[in-house]
Structures are given as structure tokens and as C-alpha cells.
Amino acid sequence: MNGRRRALIIANDQYENEGLRHLLSPAADADALGRVLGDPQIGEFDVQVVRNEPAHVIGTHIEDLFSDGRPDDVLLLHFSCHGLKSESGELFFAARNTRPNRLASTALSADFVQRCMRASRSRSIVLLLDCCYGGAFSQGVSVRAAGDVNVLDSFPVGKLGGGRGRAVISASSAMEYAFEGDQLADDHSPRPSVFTSAVVEGLATGDADRDQDGWVSLNELYDYVFDRVREQNPHQTPSRDVEMQGELYLARRRRQVSTPAPLPPELQEVIEHPLAHIRAGAVQELARLQRGRHAGQALAAKRALQRLADDDSRAVAAAAVAALEAANQDQAPDPIGISPSVEAGSATTAAERAPHPHEPDRAGPADVAILAPGTSPPSTQPGVAGAVDASSRRVAGGGQRQFIAGWGFLALLRRRRPIFLVAAAILLAAAAAAAALLILDRSDHPRVTDTRQQDRFSATAPWRLIIRDTISDMDNGCDVTVINIDGGEPVVKVTDVYVGGSFQVHETGQFRWEANDPECLVFQRSGPGKAELPFVPEYRGETDAFDTTGPVSVQVTNFNGNSGCDIALYDATNGRKLDSREARQGGGPVSLDPGGRSSVYVSNRYCEIRISAG
Template sequence: MTGQRRALIIANGEYDNPGLSALRSPAADAEALASVLADRDVSDFDVQVVRDETAHVIASRVEDLFADSAPDDVVLVHFSCHGLKSESGELFFAARNTRPERLASSAVPADFVQRCMRMSRSRSIVLLLDCCYGGAFGRGVAVRATGEANVLDAFPGGGLGGRGRAVITASNSIEYAFEGDHLADDHARPSVFTSALVEGLRTGDADRDEDGWIALSELYDYLFDSVRERNPNQTPSRDIEMQGELYLARSRRRRIKPSPVPADLRAASEDPNMFTRLGAVTELQRRLTSENLSVAIGAHEVLTAMAQTDIQHVAEAADVARQEALVRAEPEVVVFGEVVRGSRPVARIRLEGPPIAQACRFTASHSWLRVTEVDGGAEIRLDQVEIGAFDGRVTVTGPTGEVAVRVEGQVVREPEPPPAPEPRTAPQPVPEPRTEPRPVPSPPPEPVLAPAPETPEAPRPPAELPPPSPKPDPFAVAAGLFAFAAAVYLVVIAFQVNSSVEDFFEDGGWTVSPLIAFAIGAGIAMFAPRTRRTVGPGLLCGLAMLSVVPYGPVVLVLARGCLLVAAAWALVSVRRDRSVRLGLRKPRGALTFAALVAGIGGVAGLVVEAGELFAYSSSRADEGAIYLVVAMTLLIGTVLGAFLRPAAFGVAFHGGMAGGGIVMVCMLFYALPSSSRVTGAGWGIALGMVLSLAIVTGFAASKAKG
């Protein structure tokens, strides 16, 4: 089709006659519908808007539009106004100057619009009427029209000379077209009918068959279901007479048709040889990341079949391969926090993974959630949320699965502005009295003026106090107290067991000093407002992880138990804090990899020392096994810390692992025989690398956010 796409939007909400109630939604109807119809990515109409004009202006614009249309043009007209009928039953559209007792001269007759449509050369005409035809006014709804009339009777099917045309109305002949549900709200909003129309075009939800185009018949089906869902008392009606389908808009909800995999790859995926099928999995995984979505979805179907039907080894490889294409959205929870009512905060959902994992559509669980698709994800806006806590969902659906993103927060009233200070007037200066000169030979002595009384300074307003810090969670307090208890116990034990400073160093009392320092630091972090949500729990969890290794004096069991309990309470505190969500992520940043290198270096040193113990004597084999257990625990903790999120929790976890590692290396060094202390290099490597981990962690803590 080479013709133009032309649209005329007529919105009348203000009326001179007091008998016609003002409508809130036509202005919002015109703005929203004009925006989506003019969008080149959606409808690409040349849009004209006529708002709150008189009847002769509206009639002139309607006649010009139909008269100037070419045969291949698509013409769309949208009325949003009162619908009125005369005593003889004729239908009229109300204008700003309409008088109900003089409809023929002050309103736009439906018969006039019908004649313009009949005389137009355009073969594709769509008329959308968002007005009702039975007057009523009730609490909570603004009803358009007075009287009763059937719009489909006013536009009969045979009146267009065989040219295709369609009429879709907001309600039938005996129902009202609702404008919203809160008359007291000053914010304009689209009507139920036009709101569904705009949403169906903008989001592509009206594309029922997901072929990438929104046909007129699909649009009506979507309007019918959406309007009936929002208001069961309103039933859209239609009268469509067209040859073939008229496509009004494009849609992003295009169904992806899988492209068959090559015959040789299909044969390899079904080959009796297991290793041939494993090779096919590798090639299918490569095709799964293709930018050609048909190729990717075809590979995904084959991998899914192999994961469900093949032997365990091949099925696991196929399942791991297809996991890369699953739908992943970040963040998992969108927390708006406190939102002032009437504001329009915006948050963004990011999609991750290959192109097939990002070919998604977004569905909101509530009408107050507005979701707009953007490159790489979607934007979420809040619209007309009631005061109080809110909790919703945005479902992200793609060819390879779906995920749900929680949206939560609380709407609060706008704070009242503080009263303006009363204006202060400066004291007026007192004029000096004028003295007349006396006729005396000698000049009079100069009068001595008393100093003016000092004006006392106005008292300065007290400085604004900082907002009180949020009350700590009782579980966070308990975790901090247990950490302090472990530190106090270690101090008491260190000085009671060692009778002198020489004994403190010779008998190994110094080995618990790092643990005392880290336990005190963790306890302080659990009480500080800025660190008790992520840093404190991460530090305690890292310390507690190495505390589970059964090595060292028996008197340390109670201290380690306190650290384990403190870590458990800290995790409970994090779980109760809805603004913090622990999870896993890919390692990022040079500092993360530096921490990994340092931790793995410490593990290597411990393994070297274990080898020296095994070689030194068979009687030291048990101690060598302890070295290996510590090494594996340190390795697991270092790798886990690199994957943890939020970043502050992962960094603190590395710090706790570094502190626990220093303590364990010191204890193991003290337990070494004197010959190994001189010749062995493993403990030196281990201690140096664990100290490096502590340094890297400290530097990363200054860079990490939240």
C-alpha cells in the first residue's frame, strides 16, 4: 500500500453549557493516543488533534480529512466526548458550544460524519467512539452522554457504497463509557476504553497471533477483554465490514519460528556414540548464542529434547548448555522505597544473556505498574498508587522461559511545607533633634550624644538535627554481642593460660591475637548503621567458615561456637532486611581476581607445607591432613566470596576468610616442629598470600558500594 496513514483525534472535555458536565479524560485521551499513533515504530500515522473546539470547527476538520483522502489512504477518526440524542432519536457529538436544547445548530450530527465517510475516496476507514449513549452520573464514575442512542444504528453497514469501514464503540446502546474510578482525583487519566486501546497498541498485547502486526479484528478482541476485565458493566461493540484484514500497528510480540538444525548436526545429536552426541551439544550451544533468533530457538529445542531423553552424562551436558539461554533479569527485586504520592519514579529491568534470552515481553500484575520496553530491558513507572505499602510483579516471558521481578515499596503523603517565618522589620533610625543657633559671641560647646542602644541579635534557629538512624534489627544486635563475647573470651584465655609475656610468645598465646582483632571488628560492624546490613554479616560469615575446622586448643571451642552463632544471627538479620538480597553473580573487577589469586596462593602454600609434613615423618600425617582441610576450606571460601553479591557482602566475606586464614596459618606454624620452621617454605607462602588477601580486601572495601 502506497497511501498515507492519517488520523484525526477529537477530544472535548470542557463545555460552555452548565448542563454538560466536564470530562477529565478527553485531554489525556488525546495526548496518549496521539503519541502512540504517531510513533513510527508502532503505527506511523500523521496525527491531527482537535481539542475543546466548537461544532463548526470540528465539522470542518472532519470534512477536510475525508474529502482530501486518497483511495489507498488509511483514515482513522477518534471521538472522545459526550454523546447526545435529539427528541427524534438522532445522535450528536457534543462540542464546546453545544446546547442540549439546540443540538442541530450547536453539535456535530452523526449523520454528517456518516455522509463524509460515504463520500470519501478512502477504502480503509476506522471510526473509534469513546462516548456513551444513556445519561447517568454516579459516585465514582463520570458518565459521558445523556439520553439513549445506538451508535451502530447511526452508522449502518450499507452506507459506505461497498468501501471498507469499521466502527468500534466504548459501550453498547444501553451502557455508559466509564472515565475512571476516582472523581476526586485531580490528575487526568485516559478513559477505560482509550486506556486499553493505547496499551494494546503500545505494548503489542493486542497482537493475539503474535505475527508482528495488530489487525483491526485482533484489536477489538483485545479491547473487549480488557474493558470487560476492568469494568464488567461496560461492553465494547463493533460493526466491521472490510474485505481482508486492516493492520493498524506493528508489534514486538512476534513469534519466533525455529529454524531446523542442519541434517548432519541432527544426525550427530542422535548418533549411538556418546562422544559424538557430546560434540553435537557443543555445536548446538554455539548456535544457541546466535543473533539469528530462529537458529537459536531451533538449537534450544534440540538441546531440550536431549536433556530430557538422553543418558545422564549427555543429558547433563545438554541441560548446562541450554541454561545459558534462560531468561535472566536484573535486579530480581525492584525496591522503590518511600515514594511521595503523585510522583512518577522510574526503575529499570535489565536483561542478560544471549539474544534469544533477551527476546522477551513484559507483563505487569497490576494496572498501577506501567512497563515500557527499551533496548536491553524495560522501564517501570508507578501510576496512581494508593497510599500504603505496594507489592507487584513484572513477568518477563521469552522463548526459553520466564521469570518474575518483584516490585515493592511504600507510598507516603507529600510532607507539608514548614510555615514561612514572619517578616522582620528593621528598627527605624531616630532623627537627631535640630538645634537653632543662638546669637552669642562664642560657639556653644558641642553636645555629647549618648551612644545608641544596641539592638539585641535575634536568636539563631537551632541547627537541624541529623535524622535518627534506623533502629537496628535485634538479630543484628545479637550477632554483634556474640562476636564481642568471642573476643572477650579469647582475651581472658590468652592471659590466664600464659603467666608472663615470655610464655605468651613461647606457648603460642599470640596466635589468637588476629582472631581477637577480627572478632572485635565484626562486632563493631554489626552495630554501625552503615555496615550492619552487609559488611558485618559478610565478615562474620568469613570468620565462621574457618572456625568449623576442628584444630587448635580445646579452650578455643567456645570462642568458635560464639562466632558460628554470631554468623547465623547475622544471616537471619540480612534475611529480614527486605532491601538486601543475597545472591550469586559473575566475578567482576581486577580486585576480585586479585583476591582470588591471593586466596589460591595461600592454599598453595598450605598444600606445600602439608607435603613437607608427609615427607618429614609418618607420625605427622594427621597434621598434614589438617593442613589439607584448612586449604580446601580456604579455597572454597575464596571462590565463593568472588561470586557473592551485593559487592560489599562479598568483599567483607573475603576479609573474614583472610582473618581466619591468618589465625589458622599462625596456629599451624606454631604446631610445626622446629626443623620445619627453619627449612619449610610453605607456611611463609601461605601467611604472605593470606596477608595479601587481607590487604586486597581492605582496598576493595574502600571501593565497593553498598
């Protein structure tokens, strides 16, 4: 990632006013947190600690942090001090020179911090509040009963601006305050901070990496800290308020992942299937997982491939060995926990390896890649089952778009029924495919070219390529290449299409096609199609075009055993990518911005989706 990672730690444990009790934990907390955040193998933050300074000095440091922030920067601000509530209910942070009866001029208001955050260009801001709260009242004012004040109300993330990228985590859900004469008091004796200790412990040990993917996200860290704090003090409840799209990764797991994460149950069933050619279908997905960013699943995939390398089927064993050898060539000997986007042996820091907080995980297998115009395709793995030749499809308006639609094993997962039942259904359907499928297409779309009886056809951009797999025996999927006869260059190349797929094409001319099996049915549909919101796509791959006047919402209804799905939005007139997001399980629908374009379509690799106005 290109953005900087900057952390400012405010630690105030000494106070000039006698009414503010000295705190025991801020100094130690600041040192420990600064070390773990600044560790190049963990956080790789540029850390600055400001300790026991007057309010105006602290305010300058805070304003500098946020004012200098760039959009891709990750900014973290940590407070360890007294938190004070004024008579009007406003939250303040105590500095060395703070006077409880002059908070506006001698303390830092939460409103000031909020304004600085709102004005920052950074899209990734984290505020950690580890404060010992007490009430602040002038001497002689009537004492009010102790009560709760929601700390997060002082930082309403919906009003922080920018629309995304802000998170506030507090050591407790409310601040309890009491009054004793002219002294501030609370109900607990002084002790080291449980909250910051849990943050440091979770990052330093890597135990906060709960999904074993090699990275500690903000949500994982909060869950870990919440549990640790509640274990040690049931009366303290950390709280959070997050407004972010996607995951924000705060640190890398320094210790190597040693416990493999569970593989999807459907994949495990295929690995253990009694038929060798079914087991062989798992190799491609295992190779993808081994190359992926999720370190726990990469370890599980590696061990599964090692077992398949001893399979009694020579074909399965050879494919597994090839996948293992390809991974060894591409990665350093100890790849677990390192982002696959980094070259093995490079001196890249943990911050540069960290996944971008708002960009979808583009690290995936070459044979399922959908790349934006002008980008280079990921390298293929020679010898691996389902390896792909990197040919390209030209897009109107310049540039090239690599489109290699690899369904392979993923289609097997999607069916979610016994393999022999699927094969039987395809066998029965194949007998009627010559007429029924074409009739179905013509009923919905008046201009359909059935290319099964010819390998040449004419098409005017835009048009759609439809592929249907009706292979009845030993189904290895459909590999289809469409070539421009005039230029001799591949326009579209799709591999391992199971069941079916639809793909938008933006080129006019005379074309010929090649397929790996005569039972791969190929159709050409004129135009980009016409869908109406809301709708469920007929095929995976690329949807028919539809009109929109604003954001497009995509809800994943079935992840098919995957932890996330890459969803992209394209301009239907020229095939240019407009926006992309990663949908994560439990994350709700994703919103795609058409950028003012009115006719668009959605690209989806392997999930079941529903599209509506967003």
C-alpha cells in the first residue's frame, strides 16, 4: 500500500491541579503501545508519543496529525488520561495544565478532536480512548448523583465526514462520575490500564488474529480486547462505533500461523470423494487458497495438497505435486502470514504488505481474474490443473482487459448436491439440448446465433457470449476462445466454465470460436441485454446491462463456501470498470458508484447475487 501509517499517543499521568489524581498506567501504556505499533514486523506505524504536555501543545500535535493526512494514510490517535465531563455535558481530555473549573481553555474538548478528524483527508482513522473518567464541577455546586454518559455520543461517526473510514473504540461504554468535596473520585482504586494492555497483548502475540489469516483487523482487535477486558473486569465494557467500508488491517501477525483454518466443507467433501476425477477438481481450488492472503487457509490448503500428492491416482498426485512446486517457486520458504502481493525475499515492511483497508482483495488465482483496463494479468502456474493462457480481450476506447473466467471447482461448490446427481441431470439434459436451449434463448432474445453448427459468425458491438456446459461424461468444464478473424487475436478466452456463463463483448467483426468439447454450447446474443432493477442475474460472469440513476446495491445471497466475493461495475457502452468492492460474509450489501453512467452491468465471479438500486 502507498499510504503512510502514523500513530499519535497522548499520555498524561501528571497533573498540576490537585483535584486531578495522578494516574499509574499512561507512561507504561504509551511505551508498550508505541513499541508494538512501531515494530516493522507488526504495525510499522510512525509513532509519536506526547506525554504530560499542556493542552495547547497537545492540540497542535493532534491538528498536525489529521491536517497532514492523505487519503491512503492510516491515522491512529490514542488517549491515555483523565476524561472530564463539564456541567453542560461536554467531554474533555485532561492535560497537564487542566483546571476542572476552566475546561474550555485548559483541556482538550472532544469536539475539537472530532473537527480535526472530520477535516482530515484520510479515509482510515482510528481513535482509541483509554480514559479514567470523573465528574468535573466547581466547588460549591450542588452534587449530582453518579450516572452514565455515553462516551461515543461525543464522536458520532456518521458526522465525521468522508462517508467512510472512521472508527472510535473506548475502554468503556459509559463514564461514571462522582463528586467528593473539591476532589475528583471514582469507585475504583488506581491500577494499570486493562484496555491498553489488552491491545498491546493482542498485537504483540498475534492472538488477536482470530481467523488465522496472518493479519489483525480492527474488528478482530476489538473482539479480542473486549473479551480480555471482560475477563479481568466484568464491570468494564469496551465499546466501539465504526463507519468503514471493508476491513482496516492494523497489524501483521508476527508469529507464523501454526494452526490451519478449516477448509470449506464442500471442498473437504471433494477432497475425500471416492472418484479420482472429482478429487482432481479440488487441486485447482487448493492451489488458489495456498496462494491466497488467508494464511490459515493457505496452510490448510498446503497440507491437503501434500496429502493428495500421495493419492493412489497418478493424475491427482501429479496435479497436487505440480501445485506444490509452483507455490514453492513463487513464494519464499516461509510464506505464511505474508501478503502474496509481495515478492519473496523483498525487504518490504509490514505496512506495505498490509491489505488496503478499502480495496477488495485482488490476490486470487490467475484463472479467475477479472482485471481492469490496462492492468497486467497475474502470473499463471504452469503445470497446475486448470492453468490458463494469458490472452486478452480488447476494449473499445483503448487498453486491454484480461478476462479469464475460471469457474472450475467453484462451480462444483455452487451445485451443493451430490456429484452423481449433477452428472445424471446433465446427462438427461444433453439429449434435448440441441433444440430446447436454443428455443429458450430465442424466446427471450429475438437475435440469437447458435454457433454449435458453425465456428464462424458476425457480431456488432456490444454483444454477449453465452456458454453452456452440457458435457455428459467426465465433465472437465468448457474452455472457449473467440478470435477476431481479421486481426487473428483472441477477443475472449474463458476456461473451466461449468453449468453456464455470460460475458459482455465490445468488439465488432467476423469471429471464429474454438471449444475443448463438442458438448460446450456457444451462443451469441446481440446487444448488451436489458435487465430491470431489482433482478437476480440469469448467469454468473457478467450481467445484462441495466439502467441506473444512482448507486447500485449488490446483495450476496449465497457465498458458496467463500469468505468474500469481488463485485465490479462496468460501463455497458464501452466495458470500462467504474467501481469495485469486496462483499464479505456478515458485511451486508455493497454499494457501487456508477460515476454518472446510466447504462451499466455487474461482474461477479462465483457468488449468488441480487442487484437493486442502492
